[in-house]
Structure formats: C-alpha cells, structure tokens
Amino acid sequence: MAATEITVAEPKVKEEATHAGVGASSRWLRAAVLGASDGLVSTAALMLGIGAARPADAHAVLLSGLAGLVAGACSMAIGEYVSVHAQRDVELAELKKRRLGGPAGTQLHAAVSRPGQASALSFAGGAAVPLLAAWFVGSYRVRVVVVVATASLALAAFSALLAGAPAGRAGLRAVVGGLVAMAATYGVMKHFKTNG
Numbered sequence: 001m002a003a004t005e006i007t008v009a010e011p012k013v014k015e016e017a018t019h020a021g022v023g024a025s026s027r028w029l030r031a032a033v034l035g036a037s038d039g040l041v042s043t044a045a046l047m048l049g050i051g052a053a054r055p056a057d058a059h060a061v062l063l064s065g066l067a068g069l070v071a072g073a074c075s076m077a078i079g080e081y082v083s084v085h086a087q088r089d090v091e092l093a094e095l096k097k098r099r100l101g102g103p104a105g106t107q108l109h110a111a112v113s114r115p116g117q118a119s120a121l122s123f124a125g126g127a128a129v130p131l132l133a134a135w136f137v138g139s140y141r142v143r144v145v146v147v148v149a150t151a152s153l154a155l156a157a158f159s160a161l162l163a164g165a166p167a168g169r170a171g172l173r174a175v176v177g178g179l180v181a182m183a184a185t186y187g188v189m190k191h192f193k194t195n196g
Contacts, residue, residue: 029161031119031122032121032122033159033161034119035119035121036123036125036126037159037174037178038123038126039123039124039126039127040127040155041126041151041178041181043126043127043130044130044182045185045186046064046065046185047062047134048147048186048189049064050064051143052186052187052189052193053190053192053193053194054194055140061134061143062131062135065130065134066131068127069123069124069127069128069131072127073120076120077120126154126158129154130151133147134146144186148179151182152179155171156171156172156174156175159171159174159175
C-alpha cells in the first residue's frame with residue numbers, strides 16, 4: 001500500500017514541475033513581447049511628439065528617441081528586477097510549503113528569474129525599431145509616415161507572438177492602441193510647436 005502511494009505521488013510532483021516550466025516559459029514570452037511593444041510605442045510616440053513640437057529639428061527627434069530607449073530600458077530593468085525577485089521569493093516560499101525539492105524547484109527558480117532580463121532587452125529592441133527607421137530620413141513629413149508605419153507593422157508582428165489570442169484581433173488591438181498613444185502625444189506636443 002505504501003509503495004502504491006509513493007508511485008502515485010511521484011508523477012504528481014513531476015507533473016507540477018512540468019506545469020511550472022510551461023507557465024514560466026509563457027511568462028518569459030509575454031514579458032519579452034510586452035517589453036518590446038512598450039519600447040516601440042513609447043519611443044515612437046516620444047519621437048513623434050518632439051517632431052510635432054520641433055519639426056525642423058531632426059537631431060532633436062533622434063536624440064529624444066535614443067534618450068527614450070536608454071531611459072525606458074533602465075526603468076524596465078529596475079522595475080522588473082524588483083518585481084521578479086519579489087515573485088521569486090513568494091514562489092520559493094510556496095515551494096517550501098509544499099516541500100517540493102530537487103530538479104523541479106531548480107527549474108522553477110531559474111525560470112522565475114528570466115522575465116526581468118528579457119523585458120529590459122526587449123524594450124530596447126522594440127525602441128530601436130522606430131529609431132532606426134527614422135535615422136536616415138531627413139524630411140519631417142516622411143519621417144512621421146515612416147515611424148507610424150514601421151511602429152504599426154512591428155506591433156502587429158509582436159502581438160502575433162503572444163499565445164492564446166487570434167493573431168488578427170490581437171494585432172488590430174495592438175496597432176489601434178499604439179496609434180492612439182502616438183496620436184495623443186503628437187496632438188499634445190503640437191501645441192508647443194517652435195520654429196527653432
């Protein structure tokens with residue numbers, strides 16, 4: 001009877017570890033895609049906003065994009081570091097409660113640490129998209145079109161990576177949300193337009 005209980009309990013531990021690994025991979029992908037989308041939208045909106053205020057100053061637009069990339073990636077790294085370590089502490093405490101040890105605990109611990117690293121890098125990667133797209137464009141109007149078009153296409157592509165939602169609807173939501181953020185920033189900053 002005791003041998004039967006051990007045999008039944010062992011697969012359950014393995015099953016929990018497998019589910020924990022799948023959940024961690026899903027969290028990692030979600031953090032990476034959301035980080036890239038956040039970097040893309042915030043940097044594109046920032047560049048469009050500065051462009052609206054100073055349309056003749058391409059240098060200011062590019063510098064604002066670069067500053068947004070660096071500041072956002074640093075902010076993401078710090079925020080995720082704190083958040084992920086707090087989450088890891090909670091999950092490790094949960095593991096101790098369940099007395100789940102060995103390889104399963106190690107897998108979960110390693111998986112919980114990854115989203116923070118992914119978010120800062122993916123933010124920078126997403127932010128680089130509109131920055132690089134606008135880098136070689138001299139004309140203000142063409143730059144606006146290039147940034148908006150590139151950001152929209154990239155948002156649709158990023159949203160297709162997220163699991164659990166049809167790509168069409170998810171892409172449309174991401175693109176519309178990004179366009180609203182860019183339009184709002186552009187519209188507000190237009191009121192501060194200068195000729196310098």
